[in-house]
Amino acid sequence: MRVLIAFCLVAMAVVAQDRSVTVYVSTDFEHAEPILKAFEKATGIRVAAVSDTEDNKTVGLVNRLIAEAGATRADVFWNNECGQTIRLARKGLLAPYVSANAATIPPAFKDATGLWTGFGARGRVIVVNTKAAAISTAPSRIADFADPRWRGTCVMSKPLFGTTLTHAAILGVRDGKEGMFKYFREVLANGTRFEKGNAPAMREVADGGRPFGMTDTDDAHAAVLDGKPVGVIYPDQGPNDVGVVLIPNTVMMMKGAPHVSEAQALIDWILRPETEAELAKGRSAQIPLHPGVPRPEHVKGFEDLKVMVVDWESVSQVLEGAPDDLGKIFIGSNPNEAVSGATDRGPTYILAGLVALVIGLAIFRMRTRA
Amino acid sequence: MGTSVSIREVLIRAGSRVLVQHMSVEVGLGETHAFIGPSGAGKTTLLRAVAGLVRLSEGAIALGTTVVATADSEVPAEERRVGFVFQGHGLWPHFNVREHLAFVLKCAGVTATEANSRINTVLGEVGLTALALRKPDTLSGGERQRLAIARAVATEPALLILDEPTASLDPITADEIRDCIRLLTRRTGSTVLLVTHDQREAFAMAKAVSIMSAGRLLQTGTPEVLWNHPDSAAVAQFLGEATLLKGRLLDGRRVETCLGVLSLSDVPRGDDVDVVIRPDDLVLGDPNGVVADVTSSWFREGKYRLGLKVGASAFFANSATSAKIGEQVRVGVKGSCPAVSRSSPL
Amino acid sequence: MSIRGAAVAWGLASLCLIVPLVFIGVEAASAGGVVATLVDPELHRLLLNTLALAATVTVFACVLGFPLGILLGGYSFPLNRAIALLAAVPLLIPHHVQTIGWMRVFGRQGWMTEALASLGVTLDVRAAAFPGFWPGPAWIMALALFPLVALPVAAAVTRLDRDAIASATLAGGSSAALRVAVIPAGFTALPGAASLVFALASGAYAVPSLLDTPVLVQRVFFTFSQRSQGEGALLVLPLLVSAALAAALLGDPWFRSGAMGGAGRTARERVGWLGTAIAMFPVLCGVIVPIGALIAKIVEEALRNPSAPSPFKVVFSRTAASFGNGLIFAMLATVVVLLTAWPLARHFAARQGAISERLLTASIALPPLVLGVGTILAWKHVSNVPLLDAIYRSGLILLVLGLAGRFLPIVVRDLRDGLLALDPSAEEAARVAGASGMRRTWGVVIPMMRSSIIACIVIAFTLAITELDLTLLLYPPGMETVQVRIFNMVHYARDAEVSALCLMAVAFAALPVSFYALLRRRKGT
Known part of the structure; x- marks a missing residue:
């Protein structure tokens, strides 16, 4: 027991070191780790990281941050998307900080009050199995997924989490909530397969399950690196189209952060153009938002693309209720089989019958035992 | 040195069942008192209550001048200075013969030197000296019983309780065990409470015998009194043939x-x-x-x-x-x- | 057990389980719309699906685990020691790894699916065979959980009096012994094991999530992440109620064997290679398929890119520290869970069938997300008290307590069963000899419980070191575990590296099990 207490005290003492910063990271930690280590080396500030992925089955970090509201243990949150960031901002869990390094990042990718700042974006792209279909035959617009011409040939992630949800909310801003629901219903009706995440959707295309799919640039690039026959199309690039949706990483300071100056230093570090260059070079092939950042050939430049202009404040409003409605479509029934909409009381009656049966059996057992 | 035992109007319930009802028995200092009766008579339950392993619902039990148990309060079993030989022995598989005795003597606060000498004496008396380093699972039924008895008497308790000490033993071993008990209790002067369903054993070992049935005391007395003057048909029949x-x-x-x-x-x-x-x-x-x-x-x-x-x-x-x-x-x-x-x- | 002992037991249980649940309960109650949420027919439909899936998993796990337990406990056959060791390994394989392995067989591009497709048979591992029956997800979950049936059944059969087998054999041969002695003895452990599997299957998330099975826990996670934690926690209530009802119904043996006694010394009957074949089947499915899939991935990658460095080397250089972290958490959690479980098990052994015991069993159905958030909420409230603040901010104790709370019901049950199998007069003998409570515990009960305690240590350590969901919520900043690392890497499809890390993690978690098996073999127990 004494050893246990001593260990805990030592652990606490280590954690309580003065020059440290706690960062929650939901981007690919394999990429984040070298950046954080370089920060430690350059500044002498110890970084304690908690990592998780945005695709997460547990939505661990955001739930952790919400649970810690009022007594946050995190100083900085580095999120690899925007939807949950907006959710945290709505809940008042973020503290404003405008980093000097964010000055050249386009205003469309940062909060005006400095609650969060975007960098290194991923695009929502169409992927093609080049063995199964020519790129010229693939859909070139997001709307094409609802077009009968591509009936039963497409796959995408359920719009319940991560970038796909954010994408859905962006569509909601553009077309209205009803328009967005109509789109997903039509896509469903068009025989599109819905996977639980972008990576499985990518895998489905890469392995030839479906010739066309919608996913994020990082998943598409990983498939290409793995030698899969995958082609990438940046959708909605035509003269009358709205442009591709880019979803940036976001970095923010938590309200009540225990180490404010260290948190600011880390945010400054993360928002340097060098960080974006690292992320562009990596397996996730993220698109730099600072102008003029060096990037590999396979990574498109922000300037080369027609990018959809997103009003993040409106996106936040759509996100207020849309997920629940989308949940009604996509959770509780396998949308690949049928669209849910059960409102009848059948299950309730069956359940009540079951409960009565179990209670009856339990009473019968108690009596027979007595 | 022994102690007198006074069982006064003891009633023991388990849930809604009454296991022992209004039993009263007095046992004198250094006496051996047997409790006999058919299975389920409540004999073991009563003696477990004397040892402090079962709570009373009513009545009182006194050892000497100390009331050790009432319905409201009780002296914990570990403070009663009672030796108990359980029917199933209750031996400790991880201890060898010697360690069994060493453990109970340590619990009783006996110094190591004194404990050593006592262990040697008791092991000699029960005939386990040669088996001192053996563990229970390597002993025969009779040897296990001897160990259980040795463990119970090693601390020279004021009161020794024996629960069916010769059940499931062959007649020769059973006789040896009885001799062993007599020898040990004569030396220690302990008062003995004996539970048995064997009338012959009770008569052979006890100065007084209580006959129980269905949780009730039918009759108490010396073997002669019970044999010649049974109070009831049940007593007469239980005493034999x-x-x-x-x-x-x-x-x-x-x-x-x-x-x-x-x-x-x-x-x-x-x-x-x-x-x-x-x-x-x-x-x-x-x-x-x-x-x-x-x-x-x-x-x-x-x-x-x-x-x-x-x-x-x-x-x-x-x-x-x-x-x-x-x-x-x-x-x-x-x-x-x-x-x-x-x-x-x- | 004394009132003081019971108070200590419940105090410790409160710290790691009950208080977090109270806090999450308050959060749920304050969510608003409680009645509307609970009477929603959509919720009922999901709950029915959950019950159906959990029931199927339970049946499958019993079908896989019961014969194995009977064989391991009652018979001798070639390779029985190796199979006994392997039987616990599925518990070490994270459910998502188990799923990935089976997807290589029955997934859309799985070799079995493609083989069947060439014969014109369409197979979709995710689909329901008929409403409420998902054989694919149930099969995979059952393969991860069948050791929870096999091990207690084996233990129950081992405790069977060998004379009971001998007398049945004399009366009617080996088949009679199996029918009237061995199987009834195994049945005594079956309901308790089944209730545990049912509870775990009700709250399991990884497999339904990966295979898109429409169960309530999916809705719970969605609501947690997109709506509110209170509302999400509210949805857990029906899960807990159903698990509690299952525990109430199955908590005690339905079939009693009258011939329980000490283990005899008679040699076990030999059943030859037939026994090996029967016992091997679940082990093959639960261990060889997922491990084989991982190895296949590494080999495939090595063939594709022969010049690439060994994925084992690559990942180990990056994740060595995370092995150490996991080890520290698991060891501390094991200590805490044992300290907490011991008095509780003593309490339940003295008061069998208590409602509180049923509720504790039901709590295993609690999704770790709920317990984790509850733990944070509880400790947050003392975050301005000196020292407690340090505990909250360091996070180490929170994770250790969370893990302890998560696995407490399993360890309590195992310890309680061990205590019930003891001869009560052994402790009573120490008591009348004057041994105090502490001396009785250390001198008599614990040594007699040694094998049960070691088994519990192995179980608690193994479960803690392979835990992911709760760890993600509670682990101290900068101290991630291997499971967290694997989870992060899975997202970016570094298949070979993930496979290598998974294999290393399984081997690492298997160390204590192997050590235990070695110890047993040396002691000849």
């Missing part, structure tokens, strides 16, 4: 039965009595006796045991000679017999 003959009281000490007019050792209450007839009370070939049919015959412990039938009544007699089944013999009764009132409680 007794046949109850229906009789009608003629006067104070004479009763009319199917075996003729018999004289009684007690003056019973009421006119309708049952006379207690035991095999040794019957005389075969008595010219004044009644005619009986032989229904069975077998050899036992140097005598022949004959099953006899007179009218509807059947009983056993001991005989020096054998008889054929179906043969008729004359049978009489020698001396006076105990009798119980037919209305006496079970």
